[in-house]
Every structure is written in structure tokens, then in C-alpha cells.
Amino acid sequence: MSTRRAPSRLAGYYFGLIALLYLPIAILFLFSINANTTLSFPMRGLTLGWYKNLLESGAVLRAARNSLVxxxxxxxxxxxxxxxxxxxxxxxxxxxxxxxxxxxxxxxxxxxxxxxxxxxxxxxxxxxxxxxxxxxxxxxxxxxxxxxxxxxxxxxxFDPNLEEAAMDLGANYPTTLRRIVLPVIAPAMV
Known part of the structure; x- marks a missing residue:
């Protein structure tokens, strides 16, 4: 096997694996727009009625609201x-x-x-x-x-000298926390 073909073969395996992982999701989506009430092929037609029923269901909307809260x-x-x-x-x-x-x-x-x-x-x-x-x-x-x-x-x-410098310049600890520490650690908090 040549060394030039190895990366392309590896990429092919990778994309094949990704396609295999997403295949059930694609099939699930296909059945969700199927007009037939059973999971069978051939499909009778396409409909978004199931999604309409979902959005009109008060129980589903309450459950979604509760989940978000x-x-x-x-x-x-x-x-x-x-x-x-x-x-x-x-x-x-x-x-x-x-x-x-x-x-x-x-x-x-x-x-x-x-x-x-x-x-x-x-x-x-x-x-x-x-x-x-x-x-x-x-x-x-x-x-x-x-x-x-x-x-x-x-x-x-985090360098503690930043906190010490802020306090040396007259900031109290809550101000140092709010203006120095929290902006530095904010990416970790999000």
C-alpha cells in the first residue's frame, strides 16, 4: 500500500463511520414525515402533520417549558x-x-x-x-x-498577582472579584 493512498483510505473509513452513525437519525426523520401511520416502506406520502400535532399538544409544550425551566x-x-x-x-x-x-x-x-x-x-x-x-x-x-x-x-x-495588583491599587475584594477574577474565568463558567 502506498503512503499517499493511506490518508485517503483512512478518510474514507472515517466518513463511512460517520454516515453509519447518522443513518438511524436520517431514517427516523424519514419516518417522521411519512403519511403512513405504521413504520413501513413504501411510504404513502409526505406530511408535516405529525409535527403539527406535536406543536398543538399542550402536554408536550408544558413538558418542554418545564425542561427549559x-x-x-x-x-x-x-x-x-x-x-x-x-x-x-x-x-x-x-x-x-x-x-x-x-x-x-x-x-x-x-x-x-x-x-x-x-x-x-x-x-x-x-x-x-x-x-x-x-x-x-x-x-x-x-x-x-x-x-x-x-x-x-x-x-x-490564573496569576494571583493580578488580584494583588488590583488590591494594591485600592480595590476591595468584591471589586477585584467582579472586575478581575470573573472576567478571566468567565469562559470556564460558560
Missing amino acids: VAAGSSAVATALGTMVALLIARYQFRAKGLLVALAVLPLIVPFVVLAVALLILFSALHVDRSLWTIGIGHTVVALPYTLLIVVARLAG
Whole structure:
């Protein structure tokens, strides 16, 4: 085999694999615009009626709204809490630092089903009714370690002399945090 043909053959295998991975999605789309009520070929015709029914369904729209509310709320809370804990871990030395890191990343190790059952048992023991709030708390618990690890990694490359220079020039810590630290770590928070 010549060395010139090897990259083109590898590219062919790559694109073949990508096509194989996307083939089920393409077939699913084809069946979604099929006028026939069963999944069969040949197709009787094309229709967007199934999508119209989907958008007219109140239950589907409520579910989509609930999903967006939970996603927005839990990601905002996880970002805020994860950033605060990351600042604490990166900036300060204290005895329970290892324990805090272990507890913060524990949801990455525990399977999601076990975590969900544990939260269900906790909320039941506390007599908290299941609602969007409890779902949001569960999603926050799952998202928090990702935020924490990404922000800690960003803070590891952050020069603390920038903070010291801002404070030497008269800025208090909240101002330094808002005008120096947060703009530098903002890409990690997003």
C-alpha cells in the first residue's frame, strides 16, 4: 500500500463511520414525515402533520417549558455554587479541603440511578413533595462537579498577582472579584 493512498483510505473509513452513525437519525426523520401511520416502506406520502400535532399538544409544550425551566435554573445555580467552591478550593488552604473536593465530585462517581433514588429517599424523609424544585436540585447536584472541575482548572492557570495588583491599587475584594477574577474565568463558567 502506498503512503499517499493511506490518508485517503483512512478518510474514507472515517466518513463511512460517520454516515453509519447518522443513518438511524436520517431514517427516523424519514419516518417522521411519512403519511403512513405504521413504520413501513413504501411510504404513502409526505406530511408535516405529525409535527403539527406535536406543536398543538399542550402536554408536550408544558413538558418542554418545564425542561427549559429546570435546565436554566439548575445550570445557573450549579454555575454559581461551583464557581464559589472552586474559588474556595483554589485560593485557600484548610484542613477539610480534600474532603470538600471528594464530596463535590462524588456525583461523578455515583451512578445517576443511585443518585436519583438517594434524592428520592431524602426528599421523602424530609416530607418534601416532588416538584420542579426537587428535579432542579437533582440536576444541580449532577451539574455541580462539572462546573467545579472546569473552573478549578481555569483558576490553576490564573496569576494571583493580578488580584494583588488590583488590591494594591485600592480595590476591595468584591471589586477585584467582579472586575478581575470573573472576567478571566468567565469562559470556564460558560
